[in-house]
Amino acid sequence: MPVDQSISIKKIKESLEADVIVGDDLTGVSAKHIYASDLMSDVLAYGKTGSVLLTGLNTIQAVISSYMAEFTAIIFLRGKKPGSDMQKFAKDKDITILSTKADMYEACIKIARIDGNLPITEGVPIHTKEEDNITSHEFKIDGHDFASAGMVSTQIKSILKTIGYDPLIIRRIAISTYEGEMNVVMHAIRAKVTLNAGNKEIVVIIDDEGKGIPDVERAMQQGYSTATEEQRALGFGSGMGLPNIKKNSDLLNVTSEIGKGTKLEIKFFVK
Amino acid sequence: MKLQEIIDKLDLKILTNIEDKEVEGVFISDMLSDVMTSAKPDDLWLTVQTHTNTVSAVNLIDMAAMVVTQGKVVPQNTIELANRYHVVILSTPYTTFELATKLVGIGLKAT
Amino acid sequence: MQEEKCSHSWKMVNIAYGFVITEKCYQTDKVATYFTFEHKPPLEEYREGDHFWNVMESAQSFRFDLKCTKCGLITTFNELMGLMMCTGCDKTCEVDIIREKLASDRTWVYVAFGFLPINERKQLTQEKILILENYFNQRRKSSKSRIKIVSHEIVKNFATCYAEVIKDIDMLCLTAPEGE
Numbered sequence: 074m075p076v077d078q079s080i081s082i083k084k085i086k087e088s089l090e091a092d093v094i095v096g097d098d099l100t101g102v103s104a105k106h107i108y109a110s111d112l113m114s115d116v117l118a119y120g121k122t123g124s125v126l127l128t129g130l131n132t133i134q135a136v137i138s139s140y141m142a143e144f145t146a147i148i149f150l151r152g153k154k155p156g157s158d159m160q161k162f163a164k165d166k167d168i169t170i171l172s173t174k175a176d177m178y179e180a181c182i183k184i185a186r187i188d189g190n191l192p193i194t195e196g197v198p199i200h201t202k203e204e205d206n207i208t209s210h211e212f213k214i215d216g217h218d219f220a221s222a223g224m225v226s227t228q229i230k231s232i233l234k235t236i237g238y239d240p241l242i243i244r245r246i247a248i249s250t251y252e253g254e255m256n257v258v259m260h261a262i263r264a265k266v267t268l269n270a271g272n273k274e275i276v277v278i279i280d281d282e283g284k285g286i287p288d289v290e291r292a293m294q295q296g297y298s299t300a301t302e303e304q305r306a307l308g309f310g311s312g313m314g315l316p317n318i319k320k321n322s323d324l325l326n327v328t329s330e331i332g333k334g335t336k337l338e339i340k341f342f343v344k
Numbered sequence: 345m346k347l348q349e350i351i352d353k354l355d356l357k358i359l360t361n362i363e364d365k366e367v368e369g370v371f372i373s374d375m376l377s378d379v380m381t382s383a384k385p386d387d388l389w390l391t392v393q394t395h396t397n398t399v400s401a402v403n404l405i406d407m408a409a410m411v412v413t414q415g416k417v418v419p420q421n422t423i424e425l426a427n428r429y430h431v432v433i434l435s436t437p438y439t440t441f442e443l444a445t446k447l448v449g450i451g452l453k454a455t
Numbered sequence: 456m457q458e459e460k461c462s463h464s465w466k467m468v469n470i471a472y473g474f475v476i477t478e479k480c481y482q483t484d485k486v487a488t489y490f491t492f493e494h495k496p497p498l499e500e501y502r503e504g505d506h507f508w509n510v511m512e513s514a515q516s517f518r519f520d521l522k523c524t525k526c527g528l529i530t531t532f533n534e535l536m537g538l539m540m541c542t543g544c545d546k547t548c549e550v551d552i553i554r555e556k557l558a559s560d561r562t563w564v565y566v567a568f569g570f571l572p573i574n575e576r577k578q579l580t581q582e583k584i585l586i587l588e589n590y591f592n593q594r595r596k597s598s599k600s601r602i603k604i605v606s607h608e609i610v611k612n613f614a615t616c617y618a619e620v621i622k623d624i625d626m627l628c629l630t631a632p633e634g635e
Contacts, residue, residue, distance in 0.1 A: 425542065
């Protein structure tokens, strides 16, 4: 298999005769995969990192989904041009946006003709439920990025829904992940979130860089029944949300180091 | 190109009753609003949408058939409605992009 | 002087994308729909006289005109909110009766409906409905099937109608819809 499987966005721009809407420097921007779709819940669930989105959906959801799925660029088809809100979001998140008059079939054909190698799935269906099949996803959260707060839990919820887990377990996972995510946004510098979804259990790991929690046991105990303002004043700010996470999960493991950060390992058992 | 030829060459799975159709072009979109403005009669429609209203869109435009990509499961009620209204629904595990590259490979040009 | 009648050949032009917003007044239960080009439809509740409107739904949509390629005549369709295919849910409904009659000829019946409230908004004329029907039929090549468009006025009960509305569902939400 060739080492570098990708197509440069410059070549794509040329072949589609596309206009650059967002993107000062196209050098270094490339496509590892091409995702042709207007259904953003699919993009969230199946989209691979480093992909370029071809779409006719000219709304902010297309940009948000591309960002969450870690796509490098979006190409709007049929001459559709994104509005200023969409452009601003893309610019902030370093996503290149092009616009072409071509429709989706024409765009796919032209891109396929460009020199370069794109991995083909060989016709294997994207969702096969095998024994003990575990699907893993990784996400990033930036502290104090309130504009994006909630996106990781939304993306995780989408993936779990698409795989087909029971809605009740999804709800518990979404709530727990959301609490954990908000905690990072409010109190940490950044975090890495890992989702491991298997047939028997689902594990969400939130590993942050931050001030850490002074007294984990106390934060879990007291908060469990009374999450209050006074707790925050006592310095348990960064432990907030733990009670709710504990309530909604089957197993919660918290490790924390003052001045370094906190790691939450949240387990849910699939019945 | 005959629909059956495309089905055979690309190993598409037939989910509904089959009919003899002539395919003139390919239309790709998951937005029914785009179908209404841009799809043409006798187009082969590639989509991941599986809702019953896709049947409504196929017949309004008179597209040749609908191919559901990415191995998406088509609900029984959509298949039943399609059979009642003579709409052909096909399925493939390939992604939309991959199927598009295969279609041009067997000779279906962009119109 | 006799007016030359053009047997029009239609083409869709002036396509503009937007949204159809559905609002409901929680005081009177009144429902209203309208088309807007706004990228960001108003999501806050607002008061208008006796009504307190809340946005219920926002869906992708578009507007278009039909232009005759022979004589240049343009017909606008701003009163059209959507088209839906009759699926024959009520044998006593006039639309179903028409559907049943035309089914063996492979003529599919579609209902053109306008914006709500029906009695307060300008609705499509029969003439425009016929033009729209001609547009979709003229394009057909293999001509094994045709369509017939009827006005929503003959739908027996809109609230219980099972016609398949051609519209984008769940495009603006980020998680997979229920039941998938």
